[in-house]
Amino acid sequence: MALIDLNKKEVHCKIVYYGPGRCGKTTNLLHIYATMNEQHRGKMLTIDTKGDRTLFFDLLPLNLGKISGFDIRIQLYTVPGQVMYEATRKLVLKGVDGLVFVADPLRVRQARNIESLEGLRQNLLEMHLNLDAMPVVLQYNKRDLVDTPIPTLTVAELDQDLNQTLKVPTFEAVATTGLGVFETLKEISKRTVTNVANKHLLSGRKP
Ligand SMILES: Nc1nc2c(ncn2[C@@H]2O[C@H](COP(=O)(O)OP(=O)(O)OP(=O)(O)O)[C@@H](O)[C@H]2O)c(=O)[nH]1
Ligand SMILES: [Mg+2]
Numbered sequence: 776m777a778l779i780d781l782n783k784k785e786v787h788c789k790i791v792y793y794g795p796g797r798c799g800k801t802t803n804l805l806h807i808y809a810t811m812n813e814q815h816r817g818k819m820l821t822i823d824t825k826g827d828r829t830l831f832f833d834l835l836p837l838n839l840g841k842i843s844g845f846d847i848r849i850q851l852y853t854v855p856g857q858v859m860y861e862a863t864r865k866l867v868l869k870g871v872d873g874l875v876f877v878a879d880p881l882r883v884r885q886a887r888n889i890e891s892l893e894g895l896r897q898n899l900l901e902m903h904l905n906l907d908a909m910p911v912v913l914q915y916n917k918r919d920l921v922d923t924p925i926p927t928l929t930v931a932e933l934d935q936d937l938n939q940t941l942k943v944p945t946f947e948a949v950a951t952t953g954l955g956v957f958e959t960l961k962e963i964s965k966r967t968v969t970n971v972a973n974k975h976l977l978s979g980r981k982p
Contacts, residue, residue, distance in 0.1 A: 776870045777971040785846045788967050789870050793895050794877035795887040796856035799916040801827065802950035803877065804835045804851055807960060810953060815839070829855040832867045839964060847968055851960075856891065865898050873910040873967030875959055877950075878933055880917050882926040889936050906941070910966035913938055913945040914959045919952070 778787040792800040801821075808819040817836035824830060832852050839847040854864040876895065878888045896906045913933075921927050928936075930947065938945060944962050948955030 777872045777974075779845075779971075779975055783846070784844055785848055786842075786968065786971060787848045787850070788872040788964075788971055789850050789852065790873040790875065790963055790967055791868060791871045792851065792853045792875045792877055793864070793868075793891070794856055795879055795884060795891040796828070796858070798856060798877045798879040798884075798888075799948075799950040800853040800856065800877050801829055801833050803875070803914070803916075803948075803956050803959070804833050804853055806950055806953045806956045807837070807851065808835055810957075811837070828857060829853055830860070831855065831863055839968075842968065842972075847964075849964060849967070858890075861894065861898075864894070865901070868895075868898055868902065871899075871904075871909075872971055873963050874906075875912055875914055875963050876937070877914045877916050878937055880915060880920055880927040880933070882928055885928060885932075885936065888933075892937055910963060910970045911941060911943045912959060912963045912966070913941070913943055914948050914955065915945060916948045916950050916955075918947045918954070919949045 792803055794800055804819060808816060815838050820834040822831040832854060835851040837849045837851065839849055841847070852867050854867045876892060899906050915930060915933050934945065946955045946959045948959060950956055
């Protein structure tokens with residue numbers, strides 16, 4: 776749940792990177808951390824990792840500057856993608872304001888992408904949230920693998936599998952090089968902050 780501090784003129788939002796194991800969620804945050812000016816980002820917190828597998832979550836706080844006189848503070852989280860960590864994913868999702876669903880392009884992971892998105896929908900429902908009504912973007916990561924002999928899914932197939940109902944913006948990305956990472960972040964930040972502002976305007980408060 777976003778927090779609006781009228782005294783300090785700050786808006787705090789939580790954006791969660793969700794998706795199947797090894798799709799590249801942590802790599803997105805690592806790229807943002809490595810590239811952003813220290814003025815605009817805090818320390819990256821990685822809670823419990825084994826090799827490149829997240830066992831609990833990653834957290835990266837960002838300060839995106841001012842909108843209408845309010846400081847926009849965003850906390851980026853990643854969930855652990857491995858199937859067995861469902862309970863942790865639910866915990867990390869608590870209070871979510873916006874979502875990036877990161878999809879894996881490997882053909883062998885096609886079912887895992889669909890399963891993970893379905894799991895997200897269910898987990899949100901348990902929290903009385905509707906995925907279709909939330910700020911969401913899709914990121915089709917690891918597009919560099921398209922140029923290798925490894926069988927990969929086309930963008931049209933990923934759209935068919937994941938974006939039929941959602942109909943949200945999609946971004947092709949190579950998180951390891953940073954391609955598409957900031958485009959994804961910009962769009963989800965814009966959508967999340969706008970949604971938070973609209974909700975609070977509707978409830979008669981500013982912003
Ligand atoms: N080729 C390629 N590899 C990538 C890309 N993005 C991430 N990887 C690699 O994929 C592996 C998994 O990346 P992570 O970012 O740890 O994946 P994750 O989604 O956080 O995984 P979990 O924490 O298990 O849920 C790492 O070895 C990354 O270097 C990409 O765009 N292209
Ligand atoms: Mg991870």
